[in-house]
Amino acid sequence: MLKQTSILFTILIGFLICNVSNGMVVKEKINSNNNFVFLAKFCYSTTPGASLSYVGTAANASTSIYIYNDWATEWGVGGNSKYSCLERVTASTPQTNMNQLSANSSRVLLPEDHQRAHFWYVVAANCDSEVGEVDFTLTLLNGGGLWSAQFSYDEQGLEALYLVYFFVFLVLTGYTAFTAFKLYKANAFHPMIKILSGVIVLEFLSVFVLLCNYGSYSHNGTGGKGAQGFGELLDLAAQLLFILLLILIAKGWAISRVTIDEKRIVLGAMGVLTVLYFIMFVWIKAGENPAATTYMYDTVPGIILLVARSLAMLWFMWCGYNTYLEETHPAKRNFYTVFGIAFVAWFLILPIICIIAAAVEPWVREKTVLAFYVTTNALALIGVSFLLSPSRSGEYLASATKTSSEEYSSITTKSYDESF
Structure with missing residues (x-):
């Protein structure tokens, strides 16, 4: 009986841990003296309806969000530290300056490719000085229903x-x-x-x-x-x-x-x-x-x-x-x-x-x-x-x-x- 009680107690603890949630939705506040900081990675499927939205503010006016596809010409350059900061940000997909965002504003991108699934990468960068303090929320969604939308394609x-x-x-x-x-x-x-x-x-x-x-x-x-x-x-x-x-x-x-x-x-x-x-x-x-x-x-x-x-x-x-x-x-x-x-x-x-x-x-x-x-x-x-x-x-x-x-x-x- 004691062993059965222990097992049930362990299951209950596991259930409670699973429901103390924090986690793509990525909600963070960073403060970095680097000029290039990785924020998130997500694999988008070929199903229509994918989106990447973010809300945030940056203390440094020249800090920007940069989005990369997994192509060699994009993340192959952006994810490689041997390149300069300017070369890395130039290789990115469309970018949006974070200082244009208030706490209640957002931007949405629709990263769709109907040929194959792609990893997309989100970074904060400031090639003039440092990234500094950034308070942001990223929401990355795939197309599809309950069993697919929240998951990166590699986890579906x-x-x-x-x-x-x-x-x-x-x-x-x-x-x-x-x-x-x-x-x-x-x-x-x-x-x-x-x-x-x-x-x-x-x-x-x-x-x-x-x-x-x-x-x-x-x-x-x-x-x-x-x-x-x-x-x-x-x-x-x-x-x-x-x-x-x-x-x-x-x-x-x-x-x-x-x-x-x-x-x-x-x-x-x-x-x-x-x-x-x-x-x-x-x-x-x-x-x-x-x-x-x-x-x-x-x-x-x-x-x-x-x-x-x-x-x-x-x-x-x-x-x-x-x-x-x-x-x-x-x-x-x-x-x-x-x-x-x-x-x-x-x-x-x-x-x-x-x-x-x-x-x-x-x-x-x-x-x-x-x-x-x-x-x-x-x-x-x-x-x-x-x-x-x-x-x-x-x-x-x-x-x-x-x-x-x-x-x-x-x-x-x-x-x-x-x-x-």
């Missing part, structure tokens, strides 16, 4: 994606809770199943928080302040816990042996991996270039994370191979074969996603990558839940009540199966 469809997987993980979480309850009542709730339950709950909460964020965004153009990072952090925690579970299974815990072999090494390695993941997560968030269209694994911290995950895969393969060689039970050897092939593929999917990210156009990159990523994670968790379900794992999964190798060698699966 993400709300629907997370809505679908919210229900997928809701069903999976419900099944996990039911299974956990039955096993607990039968005194057969093995720690391995507890870890799997934790992974599924964390992934469900991640999807839920991100769905709240995109749902809020679709209605008012603002996302939850910190909700995106919170949802991604929950996913990161789920990934780390899942890697731990895979390593423990590959080492034969509760299948070929009762105790965890080399426990200190396992905990130490996972501790290092956790710290590394967290540092890279903070590095990516702190150093993220808001004008960039690159995927996170194109960055230095992203590449380090990819290498770390690849090393974890090699460790997983080594553990699984050694355990397979030591095992003589036919059902367990068959389990290791299926399990090993399936989850080496899961580890490899991230490099494959990176290749896909590099191959697709920037304006479809984010939604393509996230669709692959969320789908493979869902399939992986469904696969493990299937392999470790009580009706299938009776031949190879040790009961939670077994505590010695002597007991394990003569194990029957009765205590694990009777609850079903």
